[in-house]
Amino acid sequence: MTSEDALDVTVAAGLPAAAVTARLDSGDGGLSQAEAERRLSTVGPNSLRTHKARRLAVLVRQLRSPLLILLAVTAAASFFLGESSDALIIGVILTASVGLGFFNEYRAERAAEALHTQIRHRCLVRRDDRPRLVDVVTLVPGDVVVLRLGDVVPADLRLVSTAGLECEESVLTGESLPVAKTPEAVGPDPALAELSSCALMGTVVHAGSGTGVVVATGGRTEFGRIALQLGERHPETEFQIGLRDFSMLLVRVAAALTAAIFVINLVLHRPVLDALLFSLAIAVGISPQLLPAVVSTSLAAGTRRLAQHKVLVKRLVCIEDLGDVDLLFTDKTGTLTEGRISFVRSLGPDGRPADHVLELGLLCNEAVVDQPVDQPVDQPADQPADQPADQPAGHDGGPGRAASGNPLDVALWDAPAAASLRTGLARFRRLAVVPFDHERRAASVLVEDGEGRLVVTKGAPEAVLERCTAVTDEARAVLDAEFAAGNRVVAVATRRLSGAAALQTTLTPADERDLTFEGLLVFLDPPKAGASHALERLARLGVTVKVLTGDNPAVAAKLCADLGLPGGRVLTGRDVEAADDVQLAALIEQATVFARVSPEHKARIVRTQRRGGLDVAFLGDGVNDALALHAADVGISVEAATDVAKDAADVLLLEKKLDILADGVTQGRQIFANTMKYVLMGTSSNFGNMFSAAAASAFLPFLPMLPSQILLNNLLYDSSQLAIPTDHVDAEQLRRPSRWDVSLIRRFMLFFGPISSVFDFVTFGVMLGVFHAGPPLFRTGWFVESLATQVLVVFAIRTRRVPFLRSRPSLPLLLAALGVVTVGAVIPVTPLAPVLGFQPLPGPFFLALALMVVAYLALIELGKRRFYRAVPARLPGGRRSPAHRTHRRAHRFTTRAALTPGRTALRRLARR
Helix, strand or coil, X not given: CCCCCCCCHHHHHCCCHHHHHHHCCCCCCCECHHHHHHHHHHHCCCCCEECCCCHHHHHHHHHCCHHHHHHXXXXXXXXXXXXXXXXHHHHHHHHHHHHHHHHHHHHHHHHHHHHHCCCCCEEEEEECCEEEEEEHHHCCCCCEEEECCCCECCCEEEEEEEEEEEEECHHHHCCCCCEEXXXXXXXXXCCHHHCCCEECCCCEEEEEEXXXXXXXXXXXXXXXXXXXXXXXXXXXXXXXXXXXXHHHHHHHHHHHHHHHHHHHXXXXXXXXXXXXXXXXXXXXXXXXXXXXXXXXXXXXXXXXXXXXXXXXXXXXXXXXXXXXXCEEXXXXXXXXXXXXXXXXXXECCCCCECHHHHHHHHHCCCCEEECCCCCCCCCCCCCCCCCCCCCCCCCCCCCCEEEECCHHHHHHHHCHHHHHHHHHHHHCEEEEEEEEECCCCEEEEEEEECCEEEEEEXXXXXXXXXXXXXXXXXXXXXXXXXXXXXXXXXXXXXXXXXXXXXXXXXXXXXXXXXXXXXXXXXXXXXXXXXXXXXXXXXXXXXCEEEEECCCCXXXXXXXXXXXXXXXXXXXXXXHHHHCCHHHHHXXXXXXXXXXXXXXXXXXXXXXXHHCCCCCEEEECCCHHHHHHHHHCCEEEEECCXXXXXXXXXXXXXXXXXXXXXXHHHHHHHHXXXXXXXXXXXXXXXXXXXXXXXXXXXXXXXXXCCCHHHHHHXXXXXXXXXXXXXXXXXXXXXXXXXXXXXXXHHHHHHHHHHHHHHHHHHHHHHHHHHXXXXXXXXXXXXXXXXXXXXXXXXXXXXXXXXXXXXXXXXCHHHHHHHHHHHHHHHHHHHCCCHHHHCCCCCCHHHHHHHHHHHHHHHHHHHHXXXXXXXXXXXXXXXXXXCCCHHHHHHHHHCEECCCCCCHHHHHHHXXXX
């Protein structure tokens, strides 16, 4: 086996860590960058799929309509039976229709591809004996990976060192409880759930930290095998379910009309082939053939606009979900505050400045420090084997800056006041560490100096103070004053070991007891400029904002009051625990701020609110936000978030600003509104026209329109509707979410369809009674009238206001509609007219046409006012499935579009 070959994780689990590292020709310092690049070219990227727009796949989707295939087969049969001209015309029109749909859907696929290249996932590795952040798809066997709280494990790893490491492996094993990890080898033939010496791709670091060497990547990992078996199909969203239900409605209507028309034509002794072609053309005419293209075009256009506003969605349909949001739960840091945490001061128990508290905070610090190459991070010779080698720098006097870690630890390490103290840390040796977790809300370190061994604990003041032997009233008053000022505060405490304990080299949470309170570390995270305006925008969009935070209640309440969020009760995690689901639902209605809540509390609050019938979004970027992100209808995170938060999110913000989120909600609602314009227009005009065709077939001695003419009419109509995504949306349509309601669409079709048919029958009377039309002239007149009425009705259907006077269409939509109507009127006088079965229309017909169009639009306007008096019912949400999390996590391990850099591709699409 060569050094770059993947090693089966079950084999690696039973071997000593040193043997695995040697077998992969690696070491504690990891691979060199040059060697990693060489191995990447040999073994390939650490990916499960390649996301690339494929022309053939898009074309197949366009061709898989059963009606379209049946029509093409029938046309081919008519060609061989002597009806070559009709068959050729039908073939050309079908080809043009498929090409139009292909062009727009492929363009949307390209938008999704460009979008995908923007979502990067990185992990911390050791290369050239120093920490580096690299893209997960560039990992290779032999890489040494550093795991920290909240990381999604980027490959199958054989663990080399751990410190209280636990991984949540439910994505692989279904086991909800986290699994403890150690570097010790396991027995032979272990089950997947027994690989305690390995961390597996796709699992999440629940607690602690560790280091491991990559043994397998991509599809050779355990997670990769499962994810690839699931395929690439994601669970459907509510929007997709609505589209499917609507399509099935029209399929049933088309089937009924097609069968009725075919039987009528057979009863009237018309040729079977002509009757079949005519019936199939009617079915194609009423089916929403271009609906996928219109939806894809709308979503792609929305994606480009959102990308310009620094919003990335993992899938195009997530834009629709974003527009459905009624209620937004958000964290505080970086959303309502600047997110640039800065260390302000260190205070003793009496409230006076105290540098020794800052020094203790630097000792108990989990930031990963980027050491210069000639100053590697050293591990003490007597450090226990189960403690991590990647300890924070500084204990040897290293001058490096923090490269990653908890924002508070990074701010503390890089603070100007800490610079003069870092060199003094060389007198301490770190022996053991208990990393921070959100249950203890504290971190501890065991260090040794000239006086012996010392436990240093740092964390949330409430958590630390309850572990202290005595805290004075003066100290509590100092803490309360800092909270009242809106500052973030971390408490520091110590315990000097004596007696037999003075020789201990390990540390556990049980050692965080009998502490002496040393003081406070105070940090500043001021309110974000523009946050108040963004909250006002969301309120105008009908989105209620509530804050979920692990911070102190007084700090969170003051911030919200400063930003103008509506007042209400401030609930704590204890309030959430004390309430049952019914009581909690009532409390949520009363509260705006939820403080000192755990990850489980956040997820429970989100789930409870969803059961109330609202669509809930959650915005968070930390490890403690992952459960709530998964529980929400729409999970929203930021590009700089922790791995586990980005993994759980549907939407990523390139900047953590609520204004950007408001843009996303607006775009989602605009896209839904414009899509519904096409749906409602298609159901009213198409259904009316096809009903008219069925009725005309019963009393006319000839076909009211040739199959090729029906298909041409449909092609021209659909072409005009591709401009709908550019249309303006009325303000009242953006004030609240809209929902799919197939019963509403059905009522709309049955209400407005007959109005369309009335004017078709008027046209029949004009052509037969006034112009004494034969078959060619009759068909020409109805072709022009039906095209004009069903295209121009968009101006009435697109708004609930008075069109043009109080709601103006976009210029592209106006030009497209008028252009298609003009083309339809001109075709009968072109050289193509005889081929298509048309003949020139008399001049007076156009006067009659103008009167009919005006009367039609006026009647539609009157009917619209009556119809919309009834408010459509809301549909409940609920789009999660057991495979949802696995699919989203697999998305992380996907190679980018080949050759085209992401931002370049996105800019190109944004210009189109």
